[in-house]
Amino acid sequence: MTVPQHRPDRPALVLVDAFSTGSMLAREAAETHRILHVRSRDLASGTFGASLPAALLDEDLTYPGHEAEVLAYLKAREPVAVVAASEFGVEVADELARGLGLRGNDPALSAARRDKALMMEALSRAGVPTARQCRSGDVAELLDWWRRNPDIARLVVKPLDSAGSDDVYTCDTEQEVADACRAVLGKTNIMLRVNEEVLVQEYLAGDEYIVNSVSRDGGHWFTDAWISRKQVRDGGRRIYEAEDLLTPDDPVLDVILPYTARALDALGITDGPAHSELILTARGPLLLETGARVSGLANPAALDLCTGANQVSLTLDCHVRDGVSLTARPARYPVLQRARCVNLVARRAVPLPTAAITSALERIPAFESVRFRIADGAPTRPTVDLNSSPGAVFLVHPDPTEIDNAHKVIRELEHELL
16 A cells, blocks of 8 residues: 555545546546545556556555455545546446445446446346347357357457457458457456456447446436447458547437447446447447446547536546536537547557657647557557557547548558658
């Protein structure tokens, strides 16, 4: 445990695993609260561990092996809320919130909010349409399931509980499925868990959408929604290329938002943030997954410009404020400016030239900010998934043409520097 500073006059807030964009929750909350940080794992992988804002934490506690001690310690400090600050912390945050008698989601469905197979089963029980799927640690069993469903022409193979498109494969042949399964099984995923089983699902054809939300007392407010565009790389890996913010009058929202609300209900997400990804198929919207945490590409400054609010601030409003800022918002966000998030694509291994990239981006009128996923000078690797993208560029402008022009410049810049 480390105690960098004490602020006894401020109320305490528990953040579980404030890695990645969870650090944004910590930075904003630290202005008014003492941050009691809880780690759900003994370790965090290098990239995530480096993102922890250690200087902002009043306490830094490790939960595994010390569950009763940590709960008693937190009770004595009377925190006002517990928030899952990243995907790592979803299950422990549910458990602590229940143990402390604070606002939170029902721990009975915690596993379904992390395990993608259980997630789809929870939706099915609630009558929410989902993709067909099979989970197993036996490749032969998975292939046999596919043979018994001959109308499924293409499969997606993925870990049960990873994140960030980690080891997600699109497969057209039994050999490709077998190879993908063997690549996933037995591997430690980015959530630091061993893949003892693998999930195969029918491939969903259609546009992919991202819907971010904050819930309170079972009501859902949609903070931002995006259409996601991908490109296929060698080996059948589909990588995220860019996401465009949808305007509130886009008719697709009339279809995907009610479906997302049903999915949130089915997963027991009554309080706090959620990040949902879904495909709009010929059968209607079908969920890929929902994370009960803030978006991995949350950008409060950019979203404030675009919608007048952001998921990070509204999450804190839900948990540690009175909820008025959230509940006063329309259920469907407004759009003040257009936005696009462009994921950088590396084509080779080079030392990441952050200064050169940033300098070039700052000359683009629509440029808002860039968030690098690796350190300056660290080696890049060819991008095959979201985690191997060296960074994300946020574009904000009233004119969509300026955003399109900026996107072209970014792709030219990649060929030169990445």
